[in-house]
Amino acid sequence: MSKARDNILSRLRTARPDLPGGELEKTASPPSSTPNQRIEQFRSHLEAVRAEVYLSGRDEWVAELQRLAQEKRIGSLLYAPDGPLGSAISKGWDEQTKPHLKWFEQEIDNWKEPIFFDTEAALTSARAGIAATGTLVLWPTVEEPRSWSLVPPIHIAVLDTSHLHDTFESLMEAEAWHQGMPTNALLVSGPSKTADIEQTLSYGIHGPVQLIVLLLQ
């Protein structure tokens, strides 16, 4: 189809209209906020879309997560033993009580069926958060593949409050995203939802039905 390519490009080149280019000015960024303001903003946006947000200490969160999971009667929890949360979990988890920890090895072909039909909840880390919109930023990795935050009905994400940014724009700039993008970068701002019937908001369509965020400070 390189003929199509050449035709399209040459039509565009011949036809190019005289358009004003010029510098793109940035919208004034909001005055930078304090860490506590960011946490509050982040939490209120997420809670407004029925996500649950819990603040926890950096040393206590594993026990708190287990307590929370028990409260929600989660029988087993998918996690990444080699991921950024792996060592804290294996150190702090009480193996005698629920939920049982589980993990998947190798490629999706080996665990496609259990993740679709036999996994209640998955735990992943979040790379960053955006306060202005209540958004988790995920860059799925080899250890924490991208379907883990998507397929199971419950997604639990752990985010350190030191990684909270004001806006998507400031985050992208601070981390120089343009220098190298991962296979898949995701912004997640709540459990999946739809308003396709009568414009009525309804949660839990194709992605997770529940989103639980543990904020560490």
Add this chain to the structure above:
Amino acid sequence: MTRSLPENRGRSDVRFHTGVREALNDPQIRANFRSAMDGLIHKRRNAFPDPAALERLRLRSERIRANALSRLPELLEQLEQRCTANGIRVHWAETVEQANEIVLGIMRQHDARMLIKGKSMVSEEMGLNTFLEQQGIECLESDLGEFIIQLVGEAPSHIIAPAIHKNRQQVARIFRDKFPDIPYTEDIEQLTRNAREILRKRFYQAPVGLSGVNFAVAETGTLCLVENEGNGRMCTTVPPVHIAVTGIEKVVERLADVPPLLDILVRSATGQPISTYFNMISSPRRPGERDGPKEVHLVLLDNGRSRIYEDPELIATLRCIRCGACMNHCPVYTRVGGHPYLATIPGPIGSVLEPQKAGLDRLGVLPTFSTLCGACGEVCPVRIPLPKLLNRLRYEGVRKGSGALPGAGSRRGRNESLLWGLWRWLHTSPRLYRAAGRLATRLRHLLPNRLGPWTRVRKPPRIAARSLHQLAHDQEFDHE
């Protein structure tokens, strides 16, 4: 499920008028659209509490899109080069036929009999479902609204909310008819869960997933997708092959262009601060990674866009980011819904875009689906001067001779052009104008009671016994 374009030529607008009449006479359609559009207008207004900030963001978004268009050929080449370097296979299609063949070729390569789809207006433009089904390949829409209307073989009536013309009782009845094993419910949350269960199995099985693209970033070779449901993520994550289809105009120059566009797109479309998911795809599964598609294909479709590109005024059409705000605010769209437009994209932007693609001879009536109230132009997040473009296309339809636009001049009628010729003649000579005015007041009783479509639902206008000029003269008003 995709309707073919009307074949009528010239001034035969009958099919459109029939559709409009049917929609106006259907109280269900009127009620469903009125309440949905009121809701969307309200949500958008609340999402932009500061009018000055909104104007700054609109200006910035307009510049980003205009800048991308001004460098379109270079950016498309850069996009191709970056995507290819990342492992995404790039295909070019001049026509929808070529685009369909490309998708079919990929399906055949993988011996795939089924395609699961995220929401894509470009695939609607291609008539992809009909095409693939003729080749024995099943296409399954997975966006809830698209899924519902696919069950009954209908086309989307809104670009963001495709099943907006159905209310919950109608949806409940569709589910009862198509899935008799599932208990009947009119509860929206339960209907949603039922669709979740049905589609989950299909995501699991699907060999190929298809999606549209909201922004394609030339700088990094990244395809961006905006959605709330997670079906777009499913289609682009779970099947071993992902095909993205997009129009060539969707490219932006830099990654830094994305945050403001995402911001204004979502707030304009649904009034949310951000969509539930923003999915940025830059490559297929890399060595060592454990999921994600092993192949990602990008199909770049022209289909008339490069011709729109030629016109310094009409090129603004290509700035569109498909938020739907213009239709939500359109008094015509709100009363008839999307179906009477008989085109892929309805509403003001559709009335500007579709006739340019299909030709004014086929869709030239669409620019008259407007009161020129200006609301569409006021809310457009990238400041497309929609009323001006609607007017321009009305002119192109009836202009003398043919212009660069396909079908230009095809709507010119002999009687109408004679009448306007006469009108111009009278209005460019003061003497003639006065004489005609006197004649009209004298002969006012001769005005017929039936004046074409105007008097079908209205009384004919009556000419006054004395003209405004005469009244002013009697009052001894100054000449000026």
